[in-house]
Amino acid sequence: MNITEIKSYMQSVGHEARAASRLVAKAETAVKNRALIAMAEAISRDEQKLLIANAHDLDIAKTKGLEAALVDRLKLSAKGISSMAEGLLQIAALADPVGEISGLNYRPSGIQIGKMRVPLGVIGIIYEARPNVTADAAGLCLKAGNAAILRGGTEAIHSNQAIAACVREGLRAAGLPETAVQVIETTDRMAVGELITMQDYVDVIVPRGGKGLIERISNEARVPVIKHLDGVCHVYIDDQADFDKAVKIADNAKTQRYGTCNTMETLLVHSNIAGKVLPVLGEIYLDKEVEMRGDDAARAIISQMNPATEEDWSTEYLAPILSIRIVANLDQAIDHINRYGSQHTDAIVTENYSRARRFLREVDSSSVMVNTTTRFADGFEYGLGAEIGISTDKIHARGPVGLEGLTSQKYIVLGDGQIRQ
Amino acid sequence: MNITEIKSYMQSVGHEARAASRLVAKAETAVKNRALIAMAEAISRDEQKLLIANAHDLDIAKTKGLEAALVDRLKLSAKGISSMAEGLLQIAALADPVGEISGLNYRPSGIQIGKMRVPLGVIGIIYEARPNVTADAAGLCLKAGNAAILRGGTEAIHSNQAIAACVREGLRAAGLPETAVQVIETTDRMAVGELITMQDYVDVIVPRGGKGLIERISNEARVPVIKHLDGVCHVYIDDQADFDKAVKIADNAKTQRYGTCNTMETLLVHSNIAGKVLPVLGEIYLDKEVEMRGDDAARAIISQMNPATEEDWSTEYLAPILSIRIVANLDQAIDHINRYGSQHTDAIVTENYSRARRFLREVDSSSVMVNTTTRFADGFEYGLGAEIGISTDKIHARGPVGLEGLTSQKYIVLGDGQIRQ
Numbered sequence: 038m039n040i041t042e043i044k045s046y047m048q049s050v051g052h053e054a055r056a057a058s059r060l061v062a063k064a065e066t067a068v069k070n071r072a073l074i075a076m077a078e079a080i081s082r083d084e085q086k087l088l089i090a091n092a093h094d095l096d097i098a099k100t101k102g103l104e105a106a107l108v109d110r111l112k113l114s115a116k117g118i119s120s121m122a123e124g125l126l127q128i129a130a131l132a133d134p135v136g137e138i139s140g141l142n143y144r145p146s147g148i149q150i151g152k153m154r155v156p157l158g159v160i161g162i163i164y165e166a167r168p169n170v171t172a173d174a175a176g177l178c179l180k181a182g183n184a185a186i187l188r189g190g191t192e193a194i195h196s197n198q199a200i201a202a203c204v205r206e207g208l209r210a211a212g213l214p215e216t217a218v219q220v221i222e223t224t225d226r227m228a229v230g231e232l233i234t235m236q237d238y239v240d241v242i243v244p245r246g247g248k249g250l251i252e253r254i255s256n257e258a259r260v261p262v263i264k265h266l267d268g269v270c271h272v273y274i275d276d277q278a279d280f281d282k283a284v285k286i287a288d289n290a291k292t293q294r295y296g297t298c299n300t301m302e303t304l305l306v307h308s309n310i311a312g313k314v315l316p317v318l319g320e321i322y323l324d325k326e327v328e329m330r331g332d333d334a335a336r337a338i339i340s341q342m343n344p345a346t347e348e349d350w351s352t353e354y355l356a357p358i359l360s361i362r363i364v365a366n367l368d369q370a371i372d373h374i375n376r377y378g379s380q381h382t383d384a385i386v387t388e389n390y391s392r393a394r395r396f397l398r399e400v401d402s403s404s405v406m407v408n409t410t411t412r413f414a415d416g417f418e419y420g421l422g423a424e425i426g427i428s429t430d431k432i433h434a435r436g437p438v439g440l441e442g443l444t445s446q447k448y449i450v451l452g453d454g455q456i457r458q
Numbered sequence: 459m460n461i462t463e464i465k466s467y468m469q470s471v472g473h474e475a476r477a478a479s480r481l482v483a484k485a486e487t488a489v490k491n492r493a494l495i496a497m498a499e500a501i502s503r504d505e506q507k508l509l510i511a512n513a514h515d516l517d518i519a520k521t522k523g524l525e526a527a528l529v530d531r532l533k534l535s536a537k538g539i540s541s542m543a544e545g546l547l548q549i550a551a552l553a554d555p556v557g558e559i560s561g562l563n564y565r566p567s568g569i570q571i572g573k574m575r576v577p578l579g580v581i582g583i584i585y586e587a588r589p590n591v592t593a594d595a596a597g598l599c600l601k602a603g604n605a606a607i608l609r610g611g612t613e614a615i616h617s618n619q620a621i622a623a624c625v626r627e628g629l630r631a632a633g634l635p636e637t638a639v640q641v642i643e644t645t646d647r648m649a650v651g652e653l654i655t656m657q658d659y660v661d662v663i664v665p666r667g668g669k670g671l672i673e674r675i676s677n678e679a680r681v682p683v684i685k686h687l688d689g690v691c692h693v694y695i696d697d698q699a700d701f702d703k704a705v706k707i708a709d710n711a712k713t714q715r716y717g718t719c720n721t722m723e724t725l726l727v728h729s730n731i732a733g734k735v736l737p738v739l740g741e742i743y744l745d746k747e748v749e750m751r752g753d754d755a756a757r758a759i760i761s762q763m764n765p766a767t768e769e770d771w772s773t774e775y776l777a778p779i780l781s782i783r784i785v786a787n788l789d790q791a792i793d794h795i796n797r798y799g800s801q802h803t804d805a806i807v808t809e810n811y812s813r814a815r816r817f818l819r820e821v822d823s824s825s826v827m828v829n830t831t832t833r834f835a836d837g838f839e840y841g842l843g844a845e846i847g848i849s850t851d852k853i854h855a856r857g858p859v860g861l862e863g864l865t866s867q868k869y870i871v872l873g874d875g876q877i878r879q
Contacts, residue, residue: 063820136819148830150840153818157852240852261682261853282875289877375480397574397870398557399484409569409873418878419571419869431578431661431866432682433854445852448840449818452830454703456710
């Protein structure tokens with residue numbers, strides 16, 4: 038397609054999405070759930086078809102010489118397919134957020150004011166070559182009463198189209214318009230440029246992927262973006278920490294998984310407890326082959342530690358590397374986190390009530406924790422059922438974004454003939 | 459100042475605001491209230507100074523030949539000054555939103571998850587020549603724990619500087635940094651261009667003013683914008699409406715004030731009741747010199763009605779003009795509102811339960827009302843205490859925006875050593 042054709046194709050996708058969003062917004066809960074269950078059934082039934090489409094994508098990826106990590110994310114297994122179906126059934130089981138009324142109270146004028154939760158309208162989702170996102174995003178958007186326009190990574194186009202066929206089948210089975218979830222058919226990058234600037238047709242963009250992709254989209258979008266940039270997460274071990282909890286948490290936050298955004302990248306330790314806790318942690322990290330980079334005080338305790346540079350403090354390694362700093366007190370810890378962190382997830386380990394209370398209030402991150410691991414920061418663990426991403430923004434949605442983040446609230450006013458004087 | 463000087467001045471304002479925002483965010487409620495009360499006292503005490511500064515602005519405005527409506531908004535009276543002080547005292551009396559924890563529940567893993575309300579950081583407010591906005595915006599931003607950068611209309615610069623001096627005095631009296639509320643000292647338009655693109659220093663922009671100003675700012679901003687565009691508000695009189703309520707509401711919604719965004723601009727009437735209700739309403743409107751513009755069916759009932767054009771249905775008159783359309787049923791009314799309205803405020807008059815319920819769910823506006831007047835759509839009437847504006851966006855804040863709209867929520871997680879398996 039040339040640029041004119043892409044523009045016209047995208048405008049038509051947007052127009053269809055807007056029309057479908059009106060019907061999905063007023064669809065009854067049971068109808069949306071029926072669609073979600075039918076999607077799950079189609080995905081389970083089509084396991085072989087999906088594997089064949091995915092094999093096709095994998096062949097092309099190998100021919101192109103894509104790096105192993107990307108191929109790994111692209112690959113769909115039978116287990117992955119059954120997880121996708123299971124995810125859709127879980128979304129069907131979640132409470133419907135649409136129409137929920139809260140805070141309906143009387144005012145002195147006699148009118149009642151409350152808020153009703155409503156869909157956002159049309160959600161555009163731009164993601165890399167992870168086919169499972171197609172099903173997850175379709176399910177979450179539908180349950181929240183929105184139409185979705187999905188733009189997955191080029192490398193996953195055949196897998197995504199096969200999943201999209203199952204999604205459409207589910208919509209059809211429930212009597213909903215198939216255009217409620219549209220997967221963009223062209224892999225041309227210009228289609229993304231159109232998607233993020235169609236203010237009349239798209240209400241919010243959720244980009245999922247690398248930092249470069251997200252920054253580019255944020256800069257060029259004319260539509261609001263719910264975005265997730267870095268996860269430079271901290272654990273601060275206070276000198277009034279319980280020793281066992283501190284070791285368990287600092288181990289788990291770094292080593293349970295290395296490549297996730299909620300993994301600890303910097304460990305801060307109070308100078309009074311560093312001599313006691315760091316040698317034990319150092320053993321664990323060395324044993325698990327985690328490279329440590331520390332300031333002078335930390336290196337004086339653990340000799341097998343490289344010096345940390347200024348850049349280390351703001352780096353998201355996504356790898357078995359950890360920076361370590363000794364701090365004199367809670368203030369230094371909070372200052373370090375607010376200065377170098379990415380406002381994602383930060384934890385304190387302490388038994389001191391007042392310090393825990395201050396840390397919760399003063400650390401300006403989307404998730405702030407006491408005596409637990411940063412690895413808990415995700416939609417499933419928080420009870421959102423599923424997540425469309427983790428927002429590091431402050432506007433609209435912060436932290437893991439589930440169904441609620443895909444909705445808004447309008448005011449409702451109930452009167453009995455009252456007028457304004 | 460030349461462009462380089464303005465850039466450097468604005469960067470310095472932004473830098474100071476960011477630093478101040480950290481202190482204001484953790485300021486105790488009593489300290490913020492003390493500042494608000496001291497601001498109010500300074501404003502009351504300086505009544506004469508403010509009147510003199512305002513007279514200076516008015517002189518210049520008259521020399522420049524500014525239009526009467528603008529001069530009217532610019533003018534500060536002794537009563538206006540006392541309202542400003544009263545407004546600050548009211549904000550002091552509101553509950554502090556910052557730090558409020560909600561929904562703190564246990565998860566199966568044993569951790570507790572909840573949300574804590576937190577300030578947004580630095581709010582930039584761009585407004586026209588209404589000096590009272592300077593005090594209102596300063597008060598709301600401070601109470602919500604934010605620093606503010608205010609950029610008022612050029613014509614009000616002396617009035618704004620005089621009010622700003624009172625605001626600074628209040629901050630100082632409470633031991634808060636004076637830079638927590640900064641009024642931009644240059645009237646150069648380039649300063650606005652800087653303000654709305656300083657992503658590192660400004661978290662959200664609230665433009666207040668005409669549609670042209672707001673559209674320009676929204677298009678050029680690189681910082682999120684909470685905006686209010688048109689108020690094309692509707693009242694729909696259903697055929698099962700109570701006759702007296704219908705007349706009272708349709709009268710009040712149009713004629714109580716003409717120039718406000720929540721004034722009704724289009725009246726929709728069910729064809730079964732039009733013959734009964736329109737003649738009575740027509741008398742009222744004629745009596746109050748409201749120009750009526752209707753479709754053919756409405757004009758067949760009221761002869762003194764001009765024909766409405768397609769453009770009328772989407773026009774915000776802000777004047778004693780009303781467009782009137784006869785509809786066949788509720789669906790036509792909802793379709794008309796969702797198509798031509800501006801998603802601001804719309805009301806149905808009906809005694810029919812099912813139609814009221816459908817109208818509330820299906821009309822996609824920031825305020826949806828039953829049996830009351832659109833004129834109630836404002837922060838004071840809704841019990842927000844005050845408002846920084848009315849948002850016609852769906853993202854972050856919708857409808858009247860008070861203290862809550864100037865905050866965000868972060869997740870807090872309380873554990874007892876739990877780690878992720």
